[in-house]
Amino acid sequence: MRVVRQIVGFVIAVAVAAVGSAFLSSHFVLRAIEGLGVVVPLSERFAMYAHDVWGMAPIAGAVAGVGFLIGFPVAALIVRFAPVLRTLGYVLAGAAAMAVALSLMEAMLGMMPVAGARTLGGLIAQASAGALGGYAFAQVTRRRDRAEGRPGAGG
Numbered sequence: 053m054r055v056v057r058q059i060v061g062f063v064i065a066v067a068v069a070a071v072g073s074a075f076l077s078s079h080f081v082l083r084a085i086e087g088l089g090v091v092v093p094l095s096e097r098f099a100m101y102a103h104d105v106w107g108m109a110p111i112a113g114a115v116a117g118v119g120f121l122i123g124f125p126v127a128a129l130i131v132r133f134a135p136v137l138r139t140l141g142y143v144l145a146g147a148a149a150m151a152v153a154l155s156l157m158e159a160m161l162g163m164m165p166v167a168g169a170r171t172l173g174g175l176i177a178q179a180s181a182g183a184l185g186g187y188a189f190a191q192v193t194r195r196r197d198r199a200e201g202r203p204g205a206g207g
Contacts, residue, residue, distance in 0.1 A: 061192035065120060069146065069185030070113035071105055076177040077112075077168025078104040112166070115157070116185055119149025124189060139190040146186020147179040154178055 078101050082092055092100075123145035131138045154175060158164045169178045 057193050061189045062117075062120065062124070064192050065124075065146065065185040065189035066113050066117045068188040069116035069120075069150065069181050070109040072181030072184050073112035073116065073150065073166070073178055074105045074108040075101060076181055077108060077166050077174070080168035080171065080174040080177060108166075112181075115153045116146075116150060116182060119153040119182065120146065120185065120189070123149035124186075127186075138194070139187065142186040142190035143183045144186070146189070147183035149186075150182030151175060151179040 082097060082100065085092060124142065127141040127145035131141045134141075154164065154166060154169050164170045164175075166174075166178060169175045
């Protein structure tokens with residue numbers, strides 16, 4: 053049952069990070085367009101969000117998934133020795149996974165492949181999408197005390 057919970061948690065974490073990444077990227081692109089003096093009507097804004105979430109989320113999910121495959125086991129190792137830091141550990145692992153993955157892609161490609169992450173604020177926003185994925189993983193995979201239905205100390 054624990055393995056199933058880990059797999060489900062991982063899939064949910066990737067989905068949360070992917071949708072968050074796509075949405076935040078769209079937001080930063082729209083802000084840049086508005087910075088040029090272009091007025092973007094609300095209907096166009098929502099259309100862009102929807103288009104980008106459907107179109108970009110699979111790619112963002114692949115980036116998050118690879119990053120999480122590295123970051124979450126490292127967090128699990130740290131949490132083994134400091135269980136009280138469980139949620140924080142996975143949040144930080146998720147944030148670091150997205151930031152490092154995107155930074156490595158930028159270094160390898162010579163440009164940032166995610167338009168919404170081309171500024172420091174955009175990169176921080178992408179890391180926050182990873183952090184949300186890490187939080188989701190921590191919540192889905194936490195142990196519960198069967199007798200009382202409360203979260204257990206471990207993970």
